Amino acid sequence: MKSFAKTSLKSFLGVPLARPRVAFFELSSCEGCQLQLLNNEATLLEFLALLEIVRFREGMKEASDDYEIAFVEGSVTRKDEEERLRNIRAQAKIVVALGSCACFGGVNQLKNRFHDLEWVKQEVYGSWPVDTQEAKPLSAFIAVDLEIYGCPIKKEEVERIVTDLVLGQQVRHPQYPVCMECKAQENICLFDLGEPCLGPVTRAGCDAWCPSNRLGCWGCRGPAPEANLTQLYAIMRDRGISQERILDRLECFGGFAGFVADLKKEKGEEGKE
Amino acid sequence: MKVSCDIDIKRLTRVEGHGNIRIVIEGGQVRTARWEVVETPRFFEAILVGKYFENAPYLCGRICGICSIGHTLASIRAVENCFGITPTTQTRRLRLLLKHMETLQSHILHIYFLAAPDYLGVGSVLPLVATHPAVVQQALRLKLLANDICDEVGGRRMHPTRPVVGGFTMLPDRYRLGQFRQRLQAALADLDASVELFLGFSIPDFQRQTEFVSLRGDGDYPFIGGELVSSDGVVKQEHEYAAMTNEYMADFSTSKLSRLSRESFAVGALARINNNFSGLLPEVKEVAGALGLNPVNHNPFMAVVAQLVECVQVVRESTTLIDQLLDAPWQETRQTVQPQAGIGIGAVEVPRGILYHCLHLDVDGRISKADCVIPTSQNHANILHDIEALAAWCVQQGKSDQEIELLAEMLVRAYDPCISCSVH
Numbered sequence: 001m002k003s004f005a006k007t008s009l010k011s012f013l014g015v016p017l018a019r020p021r022v023a024f025f026e027l028s029s030c031e032g033c034q035l036q037l038l039n040n041e042a043t044l045l046e047f048l049a050l051l052e053i054v055r056f057r058e059g060m061k062e063a064s065d066d067y068e069i070a071f072v073e074g075s076v077t078r079k080d081e082e083e084r085l086r087n088i089r090a091q092a093k094i095v096v097a098l099g100s101c102a103c104f105g106g107v108n109q110l111k112n113r114f115h116d117l118e119w120v121k122q123e124v125y126g127s128w129p130v131d132t133q134e135a136k137p138l139s140a141f142i143a144v145d146l147e148i149y150g151c152p153i154k155k156e157e158v159e160r161i162v163t164d165l166v167l168g169q170q171v172r173h174p175q176y177p178v179c180m181e182c183k184a185q186e187n188i189c190l191f192d193l194g195e196p197c198l199g200p201v202t203r204a205g206c207d208a209w210c211p212s213n214r215l216g217c218w219g220c221r222g223p224a225p226e227a228n229l230t231q232l233y234a235i236m237r238d239r240g241i242s243q244e245r246i247l248d249r250l251e252c253f254g255g256f257a258g259f260v261a262d263l264k265k266e267k268g269e270e271g272k273e
Numbered sequence: 274m275k276v277s278c279d280i281d282i283k284r285l286t287r288v289e290g291h292g293n294i295r296i297v298i299e300g301g302q303v304r305t306a307r308w309e310v311v312e313t314p315r316f317f318e319a320i321l322v323g324k325y326f327e328n329a330p331y332l333c334g335r336i337c338g339i340c341s342i343g344h345t346l347a348s349i350r351a352v353e354n355c356f357g358i359t360p361t362t363q364t365r366r367l368r369l370l371l372k373h374m375e376t377l378q379s380h381i382l383h384i385y386f387l388a389a390p391d392y393l394g395v396g397s398v399l400p401l402v403a404t405h406p407a408v409v410q411q412a413l414r415l416k417l418l419a420n421d422i423c424d425e426v427g428g429r430r431m432h433p434t435r436p437v438v439g440g441f442t443m444l445p446d447r448y449r450l451g452q453f454r455q456r457l458q459a460a461l462a463d464l465d466a467s468v469e470l471f472l473g474f475s476i477p478d479f480q481r482q483t484e485f486v487s488l489r490g491d492g493d494y495p496f497i498g499g500e501l502v503s504s505d506g507v508v509k510q511e512h513e514y515a516a517m518t519n520e521y522m523a524d525f526s527t528s529k530l531s532r533l534s535r536e537s538f539a540v541g542a543l544a545r546i547n548n549n550f551s552g553l554l555p556e557v558k559e560v561a562g563a564l565g566l567n568p569v570n571h572n573p574f575m576a577v578v579a580q581l582v583e584c585v586q587v588v589r590e591s592t593t594l595i596d597q598l599l600d601a602p603w604q605e606t607r608q609t610v611q612p613q614a615g616i617g618i619g620a621v622e623v624p625r626g627i628l629y630h631c632l633h634l635d636v637d638g639r640i641s642k643a644d645c646v647i648p649t650s651q652n653h654a655n656i657l658h659d660i661e662a663l664a665a666w667c668v669q670q671g672k673s674d675q676e677i678e679l680l681a682e683m684l685v686r687a688y689d690p691c692i693s694c695s696v697h
Contacts, residue, residue, distance in 0.1 A: 028313040031289055031693055032338020032431050038386070039430055041417035045402060045409075053399070059386060060397030061286045078313045107335045110320040123319040128522040130314055151335065152431045213428030213435050214442035218331070248328055 018166055023055035023067035024098075025088055027081045028108055028135065029074030033099035033153045034058055040155040047159055050166050069094045069165065075101040075108045075135045082141055089142040094165070097138045098158075100151040100220045104254035107151070108135035113251060137254070146171060149221035151253055154206050174204040177224040178217050182208035190216045196241045198249050201227035201256075222255025229259045243267070275301035276667065278674040284311075285685060287387045287397070289339060290692020294681050296664050306664040308657045308685065310526040312696040321643040326352050326438060326612065326634055333630060333645065334432050337694040339382070341432045342375040342423065343623030344645075347630040350498060352438045354511070355617025355634050356610060363604045364440045365497075370594045371426045371436065372496050372621070373587035378419035378430070379624035380542070380580040383689040384467070385412035388577045391683045392474040408470060411463040415584070418456050422591070425449055440607030447599060454595045457588050464585050468560060471581055477680060480571045481662040483655055484535050485544035486517060488622050494552040494586055495545070496622045502548055504569055505534040511620045514629040518646045528695040530654045531646070537654035540626025541688065542579035543570065557586045573659050576687045580624075612638030625649055625691050649695035652688050659684055 024034055038044065038059070054064035070092035076082055089095055100106040111120050112134045121130050138144050146165075148158055164171045179199040182189075190197040190211055197216030199208065203224040210217050223229070229250075236246050247263065250256045280296040291312045297305040317336055321329060329352060334345040346368055353360065360368070385408070386398045395401060402409050420430040425445045428434030435441045485504040488495035501509040501517045509517050520529040532538065546553070546561065550568040553561065561567070561582045566575055614636040620629050626648030633642035663684055667677045 026693075028315055029693065030335055030338040030341070032335070032341065035338045035382075036431060038382070039420055041413040041420070044413060048399070048402075056397075057284060057286050058289060059287060060399065061390070062396045063286070077315070081313065107317075107320065107332055108315050110332075111316045114319070120316050120319040123322065124314065124316050125522065130527065132314060132316070135315075152338070152429075209429065210434045215428065215434040215437075244325060245327075248325060252328075252332075 017050065018168075019050065019052050020068045020166060021054045021064070021066060022051045022069045022071065023064070023092070024053070024057070025055075025070060025072045025084070026058075027072065027074030027085065027102070028077040029099070029101045029106070031058060031073065033073045034071075036152045036155050037158065040159070043159065047162070050162060065091060067092060069096065071096045071098045072102055072138055073098040075105045075137055076141060077108060077132055077135045079131075079133070085138060085141055094145045095138070095142065097144045097147045099153050100149060100222075100253045100255065102138050103147045103149055104222055104257070105135045105137050106253050109254040109257075110251065111135060149173075149203060150206055151220035154209065157205050175225050176204050177227065178202045178204050178206065178208050178211065178221070180204055181206070182211045185212055187212055188214070190214070191235075191239055194239070194241075196236055196245045196249055198232070201229055201232050216249070218249045218252050219255055220253045222253070229256065233263070276671060276677075277301075278677050280674070280678050280681065282678070282682065285682060287390070288686055288690050288692065289694070290690065290696070292685065292690065292692050294660065294685065296660070296677060296681060298664060298668060298677075301668050303661070303664045303668060306661040307525060308653065308660050310528045310653060310692060310696065312527055312692050314527055314696050315693075317697045318643045318645060321632075321640045324640050326632070326638040326640065329630075329632060329640060329643070330437065336645065336647075336697045337691055338431060339379050339691055340375060340623040340625065340628075340694065342371055342427055342436075343621055343628055344630070345433055345436050346372060346497065347619040347621040347623075347628050348632070349436060349438050350619025350621060351617040351630040351632045352634070353617070354619060355615045355632060356438075356613045356638075358439060358608060358610065360440065361604060361608070363598070363601065366594050366598050367426055367441060367445070368436065369496060370591055370598070371423060371433070373591045373594070374419045374422040374426070376496075376587050376624050377584055378416050378423065380584050381412055381416045381419065383624075384577055384580055384584075385409075387689065388683075388686050391679065391686065407466075411466050415460055415463050415467075418453075418460055422453050425453065437607060439610045440605070442606065444603055444606050447603075450595050450599060454592055457592045457595070460588050461585075464581075464588060467581055467584070468564065471564060471578060476572070476578065477574045477683070478572070479574060479663060479666055479684075481573065481659055482571050483658075484533055484538040485547045485569070486533060486538050486540050486651070487545045487548045487627055488620060490549060490552050492552065494549055494590070498620060501620065501627070503533055503538065504544075504547055507533060512616075512618050514618055514620060514631065514646065518629065518651060520646065520650070526653055528647075528650045528653055528692070531651040532654060537658050538651065539573070539655045540648045540651045541576055542583050542624075543573070543576040544626060545622060546579045546582060553582070553586055554589050556589065557582060560585050573684060574687050576689070580689070612636065623648060625689055626651060645697060647691070647695045647697060649688070649690045649692060652690065653695065656685055656688055656690070
């Protein structure tokens with residue numbers, strides 16, 4: 001990992017902390033991932049002490065273009081966002097894609113499935129002219145140094161990752177699926193309740209957030225390494241879960257785009273649904 | 274000396290989403306006074322087409338990071354109204370408790386993190402950590418409490434996991450609900466301190482007559498479903514929402530806009546209190562009186578005060594809701610859902626005002642058409658006309674450039690706009 005100038009008097013276990021200059025940006029999104037950062041009130045002040053926040057439009061009036069780490073939330077859906085993103089890349093040492101929209105296109109990319117942007121615009125705005133393009137992740141336009149998955153992101157995970165960044169440690173994502181975390185919590189298996197769940201193929205790190213609340217996983221964190229999607233699909237079909245409900249989850253956040261495309265090709269789907 | 278200024282604020286800070294303010298005054302004449310919405314549209318209404326009904330609450334919650342619970346509940350209500358499902362008393366109480374706690378967390382976020390820095394002369398909440406530690410701590414305590422209850426009831430504070438069509442996937446823990454009741458009681462002291470803080474703020478003495486739109490409850494303070502009313506005397510039912518919102522497009526905004534009896538109307542905490550003052554608890558009416566908020570109040574800056582008054586209302590109502598929940602044994606978590614073809618509309622008062630979701634569903638429960646009318650999109654035209662009136666008022670008062678710029682920013686912030694939500 002890149003290191004930052006040690007400018008701060010703060011230290012952690014005797015190691016001086018860098019306190020990097022950090023900026024937050026949002027493209028097309030609900031801005032929920034940035035809000036999640038404010039949503040862990042108990043540790044918020046300690047967390048803020050790790051960073052020098054120089055730009056956070058949603059929370060502060062002051063704004064600087066001199067930053068080292070850029071957290072970018074949202075997907076790219078318009079030309080001006082492409083430009084903003086390239087400018088951010090030119091300035092930042094580290095660009096972090098914050099949340100599923102930035103990593104995979106998120107729920108915004110669901111509009112791409114119609115392969116007909118004119119129809120999409122017509123459906124919402126009628127004949128009124130509106131500017132938009134296919135929703136894409138940051139990595140379609142720039143090199144991304146680090147991805148933080150989830151819709152929404154999990155604050156505890158972000159705190160761990162940011163601490164690693166600040167201390168210059170390697171950031172590691174879990175290599176196992178959500179199903180492992182769910183089993184460790186001894187939850188009732190959603191399959192036994194007849195619910196679709198992508199836990200067996202989705203990258204862990206959320207501590208089985210949804211399944212622990214008895215909601216099947218929708219795959220917001222994208223595929224775990226070596227996820228066996230074909231097998232999961234067969235298991236869910238065996239359990240009587242309709243292809244439509246499986247597809248709804250697989251295509252929801254864009255993380256499984258390749259598999260969804262193959263599945264739709266098999267189904268012989270073309271164009272509008 | 275005649276007022277002249279050229280204010281061009283791009284991507285206003287300390288609001289959710291992207292909007293610009295442009296004010297040009299030359300020799301005491303207002304040339305331009307505009308509020309522009311530049312947010313990128315995300316096309317949720319198209320995204321929903323062809324999807325099975327269970328996607329609606331899950332996807333629509335993601336319209337907004339702040340009021341995801343409100344969106345989830347509006348979609349659920351739309352589907353349930355279409356399918357002819359009446360929620361059980363237990364489900365209704367849990368939903369209202371969840372809704373109240375979203376209102377509390379959202380209002381506290383706005384009051385302390387977005388609005389208060391202007392009144393305390395700083396650019397963000399960060400310097401207040403050093404200068405006003407007690408104030409920051411009480412804000413964080415209130416917000417934490419609200420979010421903790423949202424986690425317990427809704428499964429997650431943002432993009433909730435448990436509320437579904439028919440009820441909940443899981444019920445909260447009774448012991449923890451009891452503990453939350455105690456924390457809600459303790460929160461009243463923090464709210465008293467917040468009222469004290471507000472008494473020290475000087476709220477700009479600006480007025481513009483407008484129409485206020487909200488739900489009207491059945492004798493109580495409304496939050497989920499009910500009649501749609503306006504302070505100009507319009508009364509409609511939930512299914513007539515389109516006649517209440519009359520959406521249209523304009524070239525300065527990627528969000529749709531609304532009008533009713535006048536050129537614009539307002540929704541949100543101030544509209545709710547103006548239209549439902551009698552439904553406030555007696556203790557809450559006293560708080561409103563102490564803060565100088567009496568209906569009908571036409572000062573848009575008072576919206577922040579109205580939010581604080583609502584915080585007291587929802588905290589007090591939530592303790593009662595927990596009592597009622599704990600007084601009854603748990604019933605089934607969710608009802609069986611049988612799709613029915615039709616059109617379902619759900620109206621819910623979310624933190625920034627009345628929210629409507631309308632879903633056309635086929636016999637298998639698949640969505641053929643969707644429409645979401647967002648509080649902030651209903652407020653945009655009112656913000657625009659307020660900015661015009663504010664510019665003229667500033668000329669009259671002989672305000673300086675810096676004062677005009679700050680007042681314009683504070684005015685927009687007072688609406689607590691959720692701009693990405695409004696464009697969705």
